[in-house]
Amino acid sequence: MDSTIELLEKVLTDLKKVGGVEASALASRDGLLIKAIMPSGQHAETFAAMSATMLGAAETATTELGKRIPERVIVESDHGKLIATGAGPKALLVLLTTPEAGLGLILLEMDKAAQNVKELL
Amino acid sequence: MMVETGIPKLDEFLDGGIPKGKSLIYFNHLGVEGDVFGMQTLYHNLAKGGTCVYVTSSSNPETMKDHLREFGWNIKQFDDKLLIIDGFSSLIGGLSTENYVVSNPESIDSMTEMIDRAMKDVPKGSIIMVGSLSSIMDLCGEENTLNAVKMWNRMAMIREHVLIYNFTAWPYEESTLKSMKNDIFNCVISIGGIEERVIFGQYFGVLKADWSKVEMRSMLFRVLRPGGIRIYIPKILVTGPFNAGKSSFIHSLSTRAVSVDRLGTTIALDHGHIDYKGFSADIFGTPGQERFDPIIKMISGEAMGIFLVVDSTLPKDFIRAKQMLEITKGYGLPHIIVANKQDLPGALSADEIRNHFNIPKDVPIVPTVATSKKGIYEAFDILVEKITGGD
Incomplete structure (x- = not known):
């Protein structure tokens, strides 16, 4: 039987296979890295901490305005996109994509993955 | 032998x-x-x-x-x-x-x-x-x-x-x-x-x-x-009032560190990583101002220990410091007080701070000058010993 961490890793690996996705990571809501599939040499811990803060700040900002919790945060730059979404109460899921990646399929797969993570944790 | x-x-x-x-x-x-x-x-x-x-x-x-x-x-x-x-x-x-x-x-x-x-x-x-x-x-x-x-x-x-x-x-x-x-x-x-x-x-x-x-x-x-085996501490929190020197502390301590600074102050998070004496630790720094309290609460979960950084020349800020220890639920965790800015005129000594604010004996107070790295490794050694010492 696979351990939880192996199952989580599989969720991340599957996401990474979606066209245009460069890296995928799972972090706790309070910013600890759980697992990342990303090119070596990048500091996954910092990436996880910052993404958690970003999503948390976005959630605080919109709920303060009475707009409920946002589905996701998307950051676009010339060099790529970063998408962060909640995956249950304990974790969040973050993807990095190429600049030209289409978001349709990616968001669909990401929501599915987030649901799986929610069940696993 | x-x-x-x-x-x-x-x-x-x-x-x-x-x-x-x-x-x-x-x-x-x-x-x-x-x-x-x-x-x-x-x-x-x-x-x-x-x-x-x-x-x-x-x-x-x-x-x-x-x-x-x-x-x-x-x-x-x-x-x-x-x-x-x-x-x-x-x-x-x-x-x-x-x-x-x-x-x-x-x-x-x-x-x-x-x-x-x-x-x-x-x-x-x-x-x-x-x-x-x-x-x-x-x-x-x-x-x-x-x-x-x-x-x-x-x-x-x-x-x-x-x-x-x-x-x-x-x-x-x-x-x-x-x-x-x-x-x-x-x-x-x-x-x-x-x-x-x-x-x-x-x-x-x-x-x-x-x-x-x-x-x-x-x-x-x-x-x-x-490198081999390192004792891993996934999260050490650095908190304290506005302008106490938290970011400087993290940057002098860390092997590498990043900050989200705007207008000279941290608004979201400092994140540093340190490899030192067989330990590998990730360090999270909170903002100091009250308006960022929701973020402080959010990132303080799962911390294994806390540095509470204070400006030794500003005793009036110590009340806020104690409040921050409460927000981060730091009282139950190993924590130490980093008495920073010891190089400035009017800085209170560790003993003065302890007496003045009734700090319990088992909470160490370490004098530091974060900008010139004075005292920061001592502070790290003491906190890590408290985290890993098990008493």
Whole structure:
């Protein structure tokens, strides 16, 4: 039987296979890295901490305005996109994509993955 | 004289190391990077000028040396101090140029013969390391192997060597695993995986050490390449009032660090990573201003310890500092007070701060000047000792 961490890793690996996705990571809501599939040499811990803060700040900002919790945060730059979404109460899921990646399929797969993570944790 | 394991914290747990004549087993559960422990102990002792005998049974001796190189440990320079008992080459019908060659690796007696010979050749207090006890067990059978191990341990006791085994707990007989954990060795170090809330990591702990009064205690670790084993602390929090010097503190302490600064102050998070004296820690710094309190609450979860940074020249801010310790739920965690900006005129001393604000005796106050790195490593040492010391 696979351990939880192996199952989580599989969720991340599957996401990474979606066209245009460069890296995928799972972090706790309070910013600890759980697992990342990303090119070596990048500091996954910092990436996880910052993404958690970003999503948390976005959630605080919109709920303060009475707009409920946002589905996701998307950051676009010339060099790529970063998408962060909640995956249950304990974790969040973050993807990095190429600049030209289409978001349709990616968001669909990401929501599915987030649901799986929610069940696993 | 003790033989050190060379693993951070472990020697401390064992009251200094392994006494001569004793046996130790690194008992690895499945799925952890436990083989590094033996490698690190081997390298540590070779580097200190010790003599080691290494028993290979699952791979070519050269493979073992390559593996050590991954961690940046070059043992070529110690070739005359490292003797090999080759229990592998004969298996694949290869020739071996090693000191001791086991003619029939599927017979435990053949292995015993070589271990006996090597023990007689090396000086007292040498390390005899069995590279993989599990593979010997696979070849020779569980019962035969355990009986032989008992004999090897006695031989090592009489000749005053230290015997170290690496073992992976594949699904062997329950009774085999049980007697290995409880009866056969003087010391058992358990290495396993941990899943605790959102922390997925690896730990090691002392299950047994019959020469010291050990308490069951375990440590998270991670493996660096190069570098080897580091005690891992996933989150240390740095908090404190506005402009106390939290970001400067993190940046001077960290091997690398990033901050989200706007208009000269941290608005979201500082994140630093430090590798120091066998520890690997990630450091999270909160903003100081009250308007960021929701973020402070959010990122303070799962912290293992807290630095509360205060500006020693601004006693009026100490009330806010205490409040921040409450927000971060720091009272229940190991925490220390970093009395920063000691270089400025009017800075209160550690004692003045303690008296003035009724800080309990068990909360250390460390004077620092973060901008010139004064006192910051002392602060780190003290907090880490509180986190890992277990009292």
